[in-house]
Amino acid sequence: MATAKQTARPERYNPHAIEKKWQEIWAATDLYRVTDDPNRPKWYHLTMYPYPSGNLHIGHWYAMAPSDAAARYKRMSGYNVLFPLGFDAFGLPAENAAIKHGIHPYTWTMANIAHMREQLRSMGTMADWSREVVTCLPEYYRWNQWFFLQFYKKGLAYRANAPVWWCPQCQTVLAFEQVVDGRCERCGTEVYRRELEQWFFRITNYAEELLDFGGIQWPERVKAMQRNWIGRSEGARVAFKTETNRSIEVFTTRPDTLWGATFLVLAPEHPLVNELTTPEQREQVEQYVLQARRESEIERTAVTREKTGVFIGSYAINPVNGARVPIWIADYVLMSYGTGAIMAVPAHDQRDFAFARKYDLPIIVVIEPEGEELDPATMTEAFAGDGVMIQSGQFNGTPTAGGEAVRRVIAWLDETDRGHGEITYRLRDWLISRQRYWGTPIPIVYCEACGIVPVPEDQLPVVLPENAEFTPTGQSPLVTDPEFVNTTCPGCGGPAKRETDTMDTFVDSSWYQYRYLSPHFDQGPFDLEAAARWTPVDQYTGGIEHATMHLIYSRFFTKAIRDLGLLDFNEPFLRLMTQGIILGEDMEKMSKSRGNVVDPDALVAQLGADVVRLFLMFVAPWEMGGPWSSRGIAGIERFVNRVWSLVTETAANPVNQPEDAGAQRLRRLTHRTIRAVTEDIAEFHFNTMLARLMEFVN
RNA sequence: GCGGAAAUGGCGGAACGGCAGACGCGACGGUCUUAAAAACCGUUGGGGAGACCCGUGCGGGUUCGAAUCCCGCUUUCCGCACCA
Numbered sequence: 001m002a003t004a005k006q007t008a009r010p011e012r013y014n015p016h017a018i019e020k021k022w023q024e025i026w027a028a029t030d031l032y033r034v035t036d037d038p039n040r041p042k043w044y045h046l047t048m049y050p051y052p053s054g055n056l057h058i059g060h061w062y063a064m065a066p067s068d069a070a071a072r073y074k075r076m077s078g079y080n081v082l083f084p085l086g087f088d089a090f091g092l093p094a095e096n097a098a099i100k101h102g103i104h105p106y107t108w109t110m111a112n113i114a115h116m117r118e119q120l121r122s123m124g125t126m127a128d129w130s131r132e133v134v135t136c137l138p139e140y141y142r143w144n145q146w147f148f149l150q151f152y153k154k155g156l157a158y159r160a161n162a163p164v165w166w167c168p169q170c171q172t173v174l175a176f177e178q179v180v181d182g183r184c185e186r187c188g189t190e191v192y193r194r195e196l197e198q199w200f201f202r203i204t205n206y207a208e209e210l211l212d213f214g215g216i217q218w219p220e221r222v223k224a225m226q227r228n229w230i231g232r233s234e235g236a237r238v239a240f241k242t243e244t245n246r247s248i249e250v251f252t253t254r255p256d257t258l259w260g261a262t263f264l265v266l267a268p269e270h271p272l273v274n275e276l277t278t279p280e281q282r283e284q285v286e287q288y289v290l291q292a293r294r295e296s297e298i299e300r301t302a303v304t305r306e307k308t309g310v311f312i313g314s315y316a317i318n319p320v321n322g323a324r325v326p327i328w329i330a331d332y333v334l335m336s337y338g339t340g341a342i343m344a345v346p347a348h349d350q351r352d353f354a355f356a357r358k359y360d361l362p363i364i365v366v367i368e369p370e371g372e373e374l375d376p377a378t379m380t381e382a383f384a385g386d387g388v389m390i391q392s393g394q395f396n397g398t399p400t401a402g403g404e405a406v407r408r409v410i411a412w413l414d415e416t417d418r419g420h421g422e423i424t425y426r427l428r429d430w431l432i433s434r435q436r437y438w439g440t441p442i443p444i445v446y447c448e449a450c451g452i453v454p455v456p457e458d459q460l461p462v463v464l465p466e467n468a469e470f471t472p473t474g475q476s477p478l479v480t481d482p483e484f485v486n487t488t489c490p491g492c493g494g495p496a497k498r499e500t501d502t503m504d505t506f507v508d509s510s511w512y513q514y515r516y517l518s519p520h521f522d523q524g525p526f527d528l529e530a531a532a533r534w535t536p537v538d539q540y541t542g543g544i545e546h547a548t549m550h551l552i553y554s555r556f557f558t559k560a561i562r563d564l565g566l567l568d569f570n571e572p573f574l575r576l577m578t579q580g581i582i583l584g585e586d587m588e589k590m591s592k593s594r595g596n597v598v599d600p601d602a603l604v605a606q607l608g609a610d611v612v613r614l615f616l617m618f619v620a621p622w623e624m625g626g627p628w629s630s631r632g633i634a635g636i637e638r639f640v641n642r643v644w645s646l647v648t649e650t651a652a653n654p655v656n657q658p659e660d661a662g663a664q665r666l667r668r669l670t671h672r673t674i675r676a677v678t679e680d681i682a683e684f685h686f687n688t689m690l691a692r693l694m695e696f697v698n
Numbered sequence: 699g700c701g702g703a704a705a706u707g708g709c710g711g712a713a714c715g716g717c718a719g720a721c722g723c724g725a726c727g728g729u730c731u732u733a734a735a736a737a738c739c740g741u742u743g744g745g746g747a748g749a750c751c752c753g754u755g756c757g758g759g760u761u762c763g764a765a766u767c768c769c770g771c772u773u774u775c776c777g778c779a780c781c782a
Contacts, residue, residue, distance in 0.1 A: 221702045221776075228701060228778050235782080252782060265782090307780075332780040342782045351780055426781065547777075618722070619710075624703090626710065635722045638737090688712065691721035698721090 013644035015608020023124060034082050034128045036533060043079035044534050045071040046513050046573070048542030048550075049086045049133070052112040053093060056119040058590070058598040058616075058628070062582045065613040066622055066686050067541040068125045073681050075126065082534055083126055084516040086133030087113050090141070090505045092170065092186060095438045095477075098470050105438045105470070109136055119601065124609050131516045135508040140515060141440040142461035143525035144507050147557075148443055149454050150564050156202045157432075159452065163269075163335070164431055166194040171474050172435045173198060175504060176428045177229075177549045198433040199442060199501065203556045207232070207425045209570075210555055218576040219623070225547040231426025236410050238419035240264060240316040240343065242327070246272060248316055251338035251424050254348065255413060256405035258320045259392040260366035261343040262356065264327045265309065267335040268292040276327060278313025285312050285329065292331040307332055307355050318343075319418045321393065330355065338424055346382065347374070353382035366391050367400055430553065432504045437470050437477035439502030447489035447496040456490050462498070476500035509550055510557035513537050513572060528566065540573035544580070551576075577684050580625020582616070587627050598628050611637050617686035639694055646697060669696060 026032060047067040050060055068083065075081040087109075094105035101108075113134060120127065133140060151157035164173040169189035173196060178185040203210075207230055213223050235253035242248060248264060266273055268289045277285045288310040309330030318325055325343075332351065333342055346356035346363040356363050363376040369387040386401040395412075398405045413419035433442070441462045443455035455462055469480040478484055478500035489496035511525065517534050518527035536558075551573075558572040583589060584596025591597065603612045615636040620626030673696040680689035 219702095224702050225777050231778085231781070233781070250782080254782085305780080330780090332782095334781075337781050339782095344782090349782075351782080424781080426778090544776080621711080624711095629710065629723070632710070632723055639722085641737090687710095688721080691712070694721055 013641050015610060015640075019122075019124060019609055023121060027121075032083075032126045032128050033130055034080070037080045040078060040080040042534055043071075043074045043081045043539070044513075044537045045074065045081060045083045045539045045541070046516075046537045047083070047085070047540075048546065049088050049509070049512065050116065051091060051093070052087045052089055052109055052116055054112040054115065056116055056123075056600060058582055058600050061123065061600045061612065062616050062625070063542060063579055064120070064125065065123055066579070066617050066684070068123070068127075069613065069617065069686070070539070070541070070681060070684060072126055081126075082131075082516070083128065084131040084133070085120060085125065085127040085129070086131075086512065086516065086519075087116070087135065088505065088509055088512075089113065089134050089136035090439045090502075090508055092436065092438070095436060095470050098438075104466070106136065106466075109438075122601075122604055122609055123613070131519050133512055133515050133519050135505075135512065136438070138461045138463055139520060139522070141464075141508070143511075143515070144440040144503055145443040145455070145460050145462060146457060146525060147507075147511065147561070148503070149457060149460075151201060151560060152454050154560075154563070156205065156560055157199060158202060159197060159199050161195060161197045162200075162431075163193045164196050164198055165191045166196075167191045170436075173431060173433060175431045175506070175549075177552075198431055199444075199499075200429040200431055201556070203430045203553070204425060204427055206556050206559050207427050208423075209559060210427075210552065216571045216574055216576070218573075219578055222544070222547045222551065222576060222578060226552055229427065229548045229552065233424045233426075235406075235422060235424065236413055236419050237339070237422040238319060238343070238413065240319060240325070242272075242276060242314055242316045243324075244276070244314070246276070248272060248327070248341050249339045250341045250343045251422060252343055254345065254406070255409040255419070256389060256392075256395070256398070256400055257345040257348045257366055258318070258343070258409065259389075259395075260345040260347050260364045261318055261325060262323070262346060262362045262364055263325050263344045264316055265330045265333050265342050265344055265355070266312075266327065267333040267340040268329050268331055269335040270329070270340045273312060273329055276312055276314040281311060281313035284310050288329065288331075295331070305332075307351065307358065309355065309359065311359075326361070328355075328359075336428070337426065347376060347379070348382050348384055350382045350384065353379070364391060430504075430506075430556070432507055433501040434504055435474065435476040435500075436502050437464075437468050439505060440464075440507065441478065442499040442501050442503060444499040445487060445489060445496045446499065447491060447494060449494055450489055450491040450496075453489055453491050453496070459490065464502075476502065478502070506550060506553050510553045511561065513554075514561075525566075531567065535567070536569050536571060537573045538575060540576045542578060544578040547578075577623065579622050580620065582619070582625055583627045585628050585630060590628075598630075603633070607633065607637055611640055614640065614690065618690045620687065622684050622686050636690075639690075639697065642697055 045067065047064055050056070071081050071083040089109050094109045097103060097108045098105045117129070135141060148157055165176065165179045166172075167174055167184040167187065167189055168191075169187045170184060174184060174191060179191055182190060184191050211227060211230055211232060233253050235251055236255040237249055237251050238255065238258065239247045239249050248266070250264065252258070273285070273289065307330060309328045311326055311328050314327045315324045316327055317323070333340065344352035344355065345366075346352040346361065347365045348367055353363070355361070363379065365374045365376055365383070366389060367383065367387040368374060368390045369383060369385055374383055386399070389395045389398045389400065389405055392398075395405065395409060398408060400406070410421040414421065441464055443460060443462045445453045445455060447453050465478070465481045465484040467481055468477045468484070470477050478498075485497050485500060487496050487498050488494065514526040514531055514535065517530035521527045554572050558567060559570060561567050562570060581589070582598075584594060584598070586594070586596050588594055588596060600612060611633065615633040618636060619629060619632060673692050676692045677689050680686070680692065
C-alpha cells in the first residue's frame, strides 16, 4: 500500500482499479464484438466450453486464460479473431442437484451460468458474449433434433435392440466410450450389459475416414489415442460349417494359419451356443454360461486370469482342409468384438496355445521358422514370428514375411468362396439414448399403426416438458409426464406416444462451434454464409481427457454434416493444443477431500486477474501441466510490479539522451525479445515467453 | 503386451548438435529500518585454497563436439488391452 512518504513517486500497481476500469470500458464500448471484416484475415480460436457446475475452478482458468492470451495475440497481430464462449448446459449434475435440493434443473443451470459468466468476465477474456451458446435452450437443442432427423433419413441414426452398458447408479445406459475399466465414467459404479432398444449414430460408417488425420495439426498423442480407439484390424472372415450345417463365422488376422486351426471358440453369449450344445454337455455348458453372465466385465477381461472353457459337444469342419474341429465356449472370447467366435490356432497364438495345453487339444504347426523345426509335443509357447507355410496344401512354401501369405490366402478364399478379406474395427456405433430428463428429447413418435415416425421438421423443437419426475426409476423421467408422452401420429393422426429418451450431451458439443457463428439463427443449425466465412476452426484448445470422446464425435459430426451438403471441408479443428492438468501443491490431483484445492476467486481478489493469468502461463509448460505453487505466484507479482514501476517511472522522468553503447545493447535485446516471444506464443510456450520478458525487464 | 510422452540443481523448469542449468521459487549475504516485513543489490549444480576436475536415469555408439542423434536397457506418467 502506498504510504504518505511515497506520494511524490508514481502510484503503485493497483490491479483492482486497473482491471475494473478497463473491463468496464471494454463492456461499454463493446470492444470485443466481432464483426465480419473482409480486410483482415480471419482466425477462429475455439476453447472448449465449460459445464456450468456453478464455479470456475483453477483448471478452467488454466485452460481458458492462456487460450484467451493466444487469441488476443492473434488479434493484436492483425487477424479478425473470433473467440466465443458458451455453456455445455445439459447433463446429469443438474438433475442430481434437482433431486438433492428440490431445484428445477433449468433454474439451477441458469443461475450457475449467470455466476460463471461474471467469473469469466473477471478473468478479462476477450470473449464476444453476443455469440454465447447455451445448449439447454430450445433455440439450441432444436437443431440437435434437426440433425437427428437428417441422420435418420440417411440411415445414420437407427434404433436397435442391443446389449448396452447399464449404470445402476445413474439408472441409464452409457456409450461404449463412457465405460472406463468396467465402471461408469461419471460415478465410478460397476456397469453391466443389458439388452435394450436404443438409438445409435452410425459412426462406424466413418471409421476409415476418421483414421485419416491428413491436413490437421494435432498432437501425436491424441491421434494415437484415436487410432487406438478405432482399432482397425485387417484380416479375413471365414465360415466354418457345423455338422448340422449351420455356419459359424470367424474373423482372423492370420488367415495364413487357417490350416492350423484345431478348434473353434465361441463367446458364451453366442446365439448358436444353445442349439449346438449336445445333451451330454448341456449341464456343464449352461453352468458355464451362467457363471460368465454373473461375472463382471472386469473379471472376464483381466489379462492375468487363467483361461477357462467348456466343450459344447459339436464339431465344425475346417473349410480349407476338411478337418473336424471341436467347438468350445470360453469367456475370453467377446461377443462385442469381431463375430463373437474365433478359430483357434494353438501353434501360432499364445492364448490358443495355453488353452490347448490346458484342455489337451491338438496343436498343428503350419508356419515353420527358418532353419528350425517346431515340434508340437515339446513347444513351450506359440510361434508368432515369420516363416514359411507348411502342411497347408498348395500354399506350402509361401513366406509369411511382409504379409505375402495373408494376401495370397485371402485371394484364394475369395475365389473359392470360402471366405473374404475383411476389416474389423474396435469402434462401435455411438449409443446416444439416455434415460434422463435433462437432455434433448429425441424427436420420434411411436404409432401403433405407422410404427416409428420421425417428428416433421416444422414441428421442431420437441420441447422438454417442465414437469417431470426426476427421481431415477430406470425409465426415462419423461415417461412420468402424460402430457408429453401422449401425442398424435404425424402420419395418420391417430394416438401415438413420444420417445421418452433424451440424447447424450456429447451430441450438443459435437457441432457447437458452428452455432457460435449465428447463435440465434432460426432457418437452420447455422447460417451457411457465416460458416463459410469462419470455419473450420483454426485453433482449438482444451483438455486431453476429451481425446476419445468429444474429439471423435465432433469429427464424425463434421463429416456427416458435410455429407448433408452443409459444409465443404472434412475436419472441424485444424490445429489442436491440449493443456495439461494443474495439480495441487502436493503433486496430487486437486480435490476437496484432499484439501489441496486452489480457489481462483480468492487469488483474483488478492492479486488481480492479470497476475493469476500470468502465473498460470508461467507455472509449467502449458501442454504438460504441473503442480500449483503458492510461493511461485509471488514471483509473478514481483515481476508485474517491476514492469509497472519501470514504465511509470520512466514516463515520469523521461530521459532524452543520444544513443550510447548501452542504448544500442538495449535496442538489440528488445528485438531479440520480440522475436523470441513471437515464436514462443505461436507454439503455446507461454512459460519461456514469460522468462524472456522477465529477462528483458531485468 | 501395444501405442504415446517423459527422466536435467534443494524445487518448478530452460537449452533440443556448439559455454548445461535461462526464468522463477527457495536458501545465503548485503542495503534501507529502532526492529521486522516489503522492496532493492549480490551469491547460489557438486568437489577443490587454486589453476582445474566431475556432472543431464543406466550401458554402448555416431561426431571435432551429444542433455540433444542412433542402438540396447531401467523407471515414471497417460491411453488401450484375452481385440481374435
